[in-house]
Amino acid sequence: MYTRVVRLPDAEDVSRVVARRLLDRVVALQAAQPTVHLCLTGGDAANAMYEAFAELAESSELDATRLQLWWGDERFVPATDPMRNSLQAVSRLARTISFQAAYTHMMAAQDGRKDSHESAAEYEAELGGTTFDIMLLGIGADGHVGSIFPGHPSFEPTTRSVIGVTDSPKAPSERITLTLPTLNRSDEVWFLATGEAKAEAVAATLEYDETLPAAHVHGRVVTYWFLDEAAAGQLPAQYSCPF
Numbered sequence: 001m002y003t004r005v006v007r008l009p010d011a012e013d014v015s016r017v018v019a020r021r022l023l024d025r026v027v028a029l030q031a032a033q034p035t036v037h038l039c040l041t042g043g044d045a046a047n048a049m050y051e052a053f054a055e056l057a058e059s060s061e062l063d064a065t066r067l068q069l070w071w072g073d074e075r076f077v078p079a080t081d082p083m084r085n086s087l088q089a090v091s092r093l094a095r096t097i098s099f100q101a102a103y104t105h106m107m108a109a110q111d112g113r114k115d116s117h118e119s120a121a122e123y124e125a126e127l128g129g130t131t132f133d134i135m136l137l138g139i140g141a142d143g144h145v146g147s148i149f150p151g152h153p154s155f156e157p158t159t160r161s162v163i164g165v166t167d168s169p170k171a172p173s174e175r176i177t178l179t180l181p182t183l184n185r186s187d188e189v190w191f192l193a194t195g196e197a198k199a200e201a202v203a204a205t206l207e208y209d210e211t212l213p214a215a216h217v218h219g220r221v222v223t224y225w226f227l228d229e230a231a232a233g234q235l236p237a238q239y240s241c242p243f
C-alpha cells in the first residue's frame, strides 16, 4: 500500500489530469474484469472533474454497461434539490455517457417517509459486501471526508457500513455517508483537493493527524492525492514530487 502525491499548477489542471487518468484507468480495468465499481464524491473539485471526464468519455472505449456508480456520501434533501451530490454528478456525466439505471446506485433522497438513518440502512443492504476499484474523495478544510466530520458523531467507531448524519457542520445538516471502514474497501483511493483553504488539512492528513477523518482513509493498493499548488502549499519537502 503506498501513497502518491501528484502536484499540478492549478485547479483546472487537476480536473483535466484526473479526468484523463480516471478514464484511462477505468478502461484498463474493464479490459481485465467484467465490471468496475467506481465510488463518486460530491463537491466543487469533483464536479469540475466530472465535466472534463464527460468531455473525454464521448470518444473513448469506456463501456458504460460495465461501470457501476456508487456514492461515498449524499446530502439528505429532496430528490430534485440541486444540492444532491448524485444529481450534480449525473447531470454532468450523463451528458455524454449512457449509464445503466440498475448500475447507478444513488443514495435515497429525503421523501418525508424515512429519515437519513433508515435510508442509510437501505443503502447498506444494497451495498452488501461490494468493494470498490476506485474511491473518489474530496477533503474539507476541517479534514472531513465524505460526510464524516472531525469531533462529530459521524467520526465515532462503528460496525455499520453506511450511516445517517445529522447536525453536519457542512450544509445541509442531514446526510448519508459510507463509514471509514467502507471508504477503505477500495483498491484505489483518489483524493482531489484544490485551493489554499485545503492546504492545512492536506498537510495534516499526510502527516497523519489522527484527529482528521481523512487521515484514516487509504486505498488497499494505492492512495493518490491530486493537488493544485495552492492545496499543496503546506506540504513538507518529502511530498514535493511533481507530476
Ligand SMILES: O=C(O)[C@H](O)[C@@H](O)[C@H](O)[C@H](O)COP(=O)(O)O
Residues within 6 Å of the ligand: 041, 042, 043, 044, 045, 046, 073, 074, 075, 085, 137, 138, 139, 140, 144, 145, 146, 147, 170
Ligand atoms: O457532500 C459533500 O459536500 C462532499 O461529499 C464533501 O465531502 C466534499 O467532497 C468536500 O467537502 C470537498 O468539497 P469541495 O471540493 O467543494 O471543497
